[in-house]
Structure formats: C-alpha cells, structure tokens
Amino acid sequence: MPDVIVVSDGNEEFDKLVKSLGYRISYHIFWRGKINPKYYISKGKIEELKERAKEIKAERVIVDGILKSSQWYNLEREIKLPVDDRIKLIIDIFADRAKSREAMMQVEYANLKYEISHVRETIHRMRLGEHPGFMAGGEYEVADYYEMIRRKMAKIRKELEKLKIQREERRKRRREEGYILVGIAGYTNTGKSTLLKALSGRDVPIEDRMFSTLSTRTSKLGKEKILITDTVGFVDNMPPWLIRAFEPTLEEIYHADIVLLLLDCHDDPEEFRKKFILSLDIIQSRVRGKIIPVINKIDGCRDIKEKIEILDDLSKPVLISAKNGMGIEDLIGRIKEEMKIAKFYAEVEKGSRAYEFIMRFGRVTNVYGVEKMKMVFEMPEHKYRELKRMFDENSTGNGGVLKKI
Template identity: 40%
Template sequence: MERGGNEGTRAIIVYRRDPFEESNLNELKSLAEAAGYEVVGSIEQARRPHPRYHIGPGKAKELAQMVRDLKAERVIFGNELKIVQVYNLAKLVGVEVIDRLQLILEIFVRRASTKEAKLQIELARLQYELANAREKVKLAKMGEQPGFHGLGKYEADVYYETVRRQVHKIQEKLKEIRRTRRLHRDRRAELGFPTISLAGYTNSGKSTLFNTLTNENVPVDSRVFTTLSTTTRAINVFGEKMLITDTVGFIDRLPITLIEAFHSTLEETIFSDLILLVVDVSEPLNSILRKLSASLETIWEIGATGIPIIGVLNKIDLLSSRELYEKTMRLKKI
C-alpha cells in the first residue's frame, strides 16, 4: 500500500553534474514522480559544486524565478546537499528544498509494507537528522525557512539527544528482527539447499523474473523501488531444490545512510551461493553500463564480494537480434 502527502505537489527538479558526466534528469524525474510529485520544470547545470547553493548563484536566482513563474511548491535536487545549502536555497526560492536522499526516503515511505522496512526507513531518516541536528537548529535560530520550521525553539544539544534516543530505540527493534532473520537463514542452511539472490538496478525486472521462476505474485510495477523487503521461495532447477530471494533494487549513488539502515535486508545477498544480476538491456548502452556499474559497486559495498555473479539480460524481446548481439558483446568485456 502506498502512502505519502506529495500527490500533485508541483515540483521543480534540479541536477548539478560534473562537466563530463551524462545527464541524470530523466531518472530524477522518474524518482520524483514515484514520490507523487508533478514535475513542472527542470534545471541542470554542469559545474563544480558551489559552497552556498550547490549550483551557481546565477542559476540559483534562475531557479527562484522559475519557482515563482511555475508556482512550484517544492524543489528537488538530484544531488546530496549540505544542510547549509538546503537552508540557503530555501531562503532564496521560498519553498522547501529536498535532496536525493530525502526524495528516496519519501519513495520508500510510500512503498514500505513490512514492519522491518518501515523501521529501516525511519532509522535512515533519523540518522540523517542526527548527523545534521545541531546545524539545523543553529540555522533555524537565524530565521526559520521552509523545511526548518519549529526547530528554532530547541537547544541544539537537547534536539540532538532527542533524535539520538529515537535512533537507539529503533536500532534495538531492528536487532530483534535481525535475530529472527538469522534464525530463518540458519534453518534454511541446515536444509542444505543452494541459495540464489536476484539482484539488480531498481526496475530492471527482478520481481517479474522472481514471479516467473516461483509462480509467486510479489508486487510488480513499472515505477522504481517496488520491492523494499526480501521474499524467499523454493524452486526446482533440473531436479534440484534451490532457494531464491527477491531483493531490494539498487540505484546509482545509493546514499550510505540507506545502505546502513537496510543492512539486514541487503545482507541476504551476502549469504547467497549465487547472485543473479538482472540487467535491463532494452535501455541505451550508456545507461546499461552506468546501472551495471552502480549495481556491482553496491554489491561490493554491502560485502558480497567473492560470490559468483551471473548476469541475466532482461527485456531482450524489445531488441532486434543485431542490437542484442552488439550489447551482449560489449557486456562480455566487463
């Protein structure tokens, strides 16, 4: 079940990229729409990060004018911003500004259905808040801006301790869930069945493949991050019983806060005997390579190195024989 209060909220998306980096606006637009926003405008700038606004001062003023002209209610950056940049931008444009991490968290809130997923999302949100608590209060005391309302009444250390206690409380709850998950994993190991994890970039088709292999009916959606919790089922492969798990999708530059918060879910991949890395080959080659690189990097970050990986090329029916051959040859070189 999806939840969220962004339905129809008019938003402008902004992405600052390095001079030789390819545009990421399309993915950012998909993320914003998955969070319920109506994207009414976009700005992209190729430059080094500016300390005050992340984008350049001139582009920031252009953004402020666009907010007024398009009657935007939210500005969404595809980059991770420093709190002082969020504050400066909110002060300039007059509406709340969120960054990539906050946007992904909003999507997760909408998609979460299990107790564990909800706790992990709240942990990630609070850890982000904890890291910025003192500075947010300090900035709010200078003058409250959209996204900073109500914080000026706190003392920085008091607010920090309040958030820290909330973080500890959730961590304790997650420890208990992890113990239960570990017991289930140990029981499966005792049965001696090989375990397979389906991994891959979000919206690559993992859950569709999982349903096909298991005759299950886990939710499938064309939007990103449909799967936020793992599902394990038994399958028969050439007469041998195996266990296969559908896992959380990866995304480029997945914030470390989310990797840490979702560790108990992601660690299912660590204990696999085999990883099937699903790749959507219907996309342009540059996009395939970027997403494949992001997926492999995340697998490395969660500690799943040393596990055999087999690439699974998905959506080949959307390609001509020649396109499939050319992409396959290119991917073989990785």
C-alpha cells in the same frame, strides 16, 4: 498533484523518480555547473528559481544532487520553499513503498539520519545568532529535538539488530535443510520480481515503477531444493550510509550461494555498462557465492551482442525474458550447473539413515519399492559426498547401491 521544480542536468531517470512519488514537474532548471559551496547551485540559477517558483506556485524544489546540510539550509532560506535533494527523494519514495515492519523501520532510520544532520546545522546556525524561521522554538527546544532523534535512532538500531539475528538463524536453518540460496540483485525496475515470479510461479506484485519491492521475498523454485530471494533495487548516487540502512536486504545477497545479477536489455549500451559496473561495485567484494550475470527483457532488445561482450568479463551471461518465460529453463540449468547438482541412483532400506538423508537433501524424481527402495534423485555434489561417506562407513549395513547417472 503537487507542483515541483526540478533542478537537474535533464536526466530522465531523475524525472522518473520524482514522478514516481506523485509530483508534477512544472518547471526544469537546467544545471550542470561547478558546485557553488554555499548554495550548491549558482546565484543566477537561484534567481531563476525564485522567479519561476512564484509564477507557478511550486510547492517544493527537488535538486538532483547530494546537498550538504549547510547548502540545504542556505537554499531554503534563500528560496523560501522546502528543498529536497536526491537522498531525501529516495527516502520519501522508500517511505511511500515500505510495507513490512522491517522496511518501515529502515526507512524511518534513514529519515532520522537525514534529519539529524539538518537539525545539527540549525543548532549551529542558532549558536551563530541566526534565527531560522521554519523551526519553532529556541535553541533548547531544538537541542531537545536533537536528543529525541538520537534516542529514537538507537531504539530502531536495536530492533533491527534483533531482526538481523532472526534472519541469520533462518538462513542457517534453510541451509541445514539442504536448500541452495539464490539472491536476485540489480537495479530497480530491471524485472527482479518478474523473475521471481517466473522461477517460482508465485504471484508477486510487479509494477512499472521504481522501487516497487522494498522488502525481501523468498520463494521455492518449483520442487527443487532451491530458494530464490527478491531484493530492493539499486539506484544511482546512493550515498554509502543510505545503502547501509538497507543492508539487511543486501545480506540476502551477500550470503547467497548464487547471485543472479539482473540487467535490463532495454537500456542503451552506455547505460547498461554503467549499471553493470555500479551493481558490481556494491556487491562484488561482499558476495560469498557465485555471481551469474543475467540479461533480462531480451524481447524487443537491441545491441544484444554488444551487451553480452560487456558482461563477459565476469562470466557468460544467461539471456532471458522473465515476462514471457524465454530462457528460464536455461537459467535453472545454469544454477544447477554452478551448484554442481547432479543426478544419482540409489538402493537403500526404507527408514535407514541414507534413506532419510536422500529424502531430506535430495530432490527425488523417482522412487519405487517397498522395503528396499530404488530411488532416482538430484543432489548438490557436496551433499552427495556426505552421503557417499555414509555408504562407505556402513559397509555391512544396508549394503545399498549408490551411483551417479
């Protein structure tokens, strides 16, 4: 395990992120002071860092903060060790987890975007007459490298754009087939994948580590005409450009009919409130559908009442334990209620337009008859209205029966 030194205010979440990448934290530098424009941290802390790094032979320093490229440059030159900030750490974690082609492209894009600002800084310093040691070659080589990164980024952007169009088409097709699209959003490790598994019965990988899911995954909710999509989790202090790099996964949330905003009941109330507000910040202005807050991990959870009150601003939360199945039926009920899915009875000719429509957009629970079919089915209200029109227009046609039950 590579040894690293962490510079932070001691928050555990950051340590978890660092460890989730397989680093051993050999030393902590506690730092919460005023930002030093030149080095980000104070001169005193830099001295402490240098001493410790030598003692424990640390391989790199990871700072819980977002460094300007000039600060990164100055720190590395001063400490003579690679320095990563929070963004780089998150990108590296993403790179470690990415499996799908799209996720890998997104990570590469984010990484190039990060790197290009550093290369720009290096070029700037060279023009000022400095000689950065870590990057071989002169100004022209570095400038070439810069151009290469730009070309690569443009290429990836184009590819990602193509995939985006494919995804839009797929969503359109699914809607045309009468599916309701439900997206699961929330912080990393809140149990989004576990919930997908509980709802769909599909065996999905679940791990107690951050960012185990890096691509979206869509599954059907049992026999219902409902599709659930699991997404990448949120984390604190992601700069907007990095969130944008993973926009395609967020799109599944933005365009969903219903968004389940998942929260972790095991967080203490303060943490819980903070994550709720930040999650809403990311999605609320762009989500078209209805947001349903869902409190997960109610098994062994404390201060539930206080947490419910925090969420009540938005709408009444559903309480579940995705792991042991508690509340899952309530959640399905709530989704149907929000989508106004109701139960109907119809008598129609087999093979008629109305029959085909019900088979396609409804969830048929009971059907009997040979030519004249008697059917019990569930369907969203808006689809029912379309069906009703079909019956009304076709007064002399199959002369069927249609009613709500």
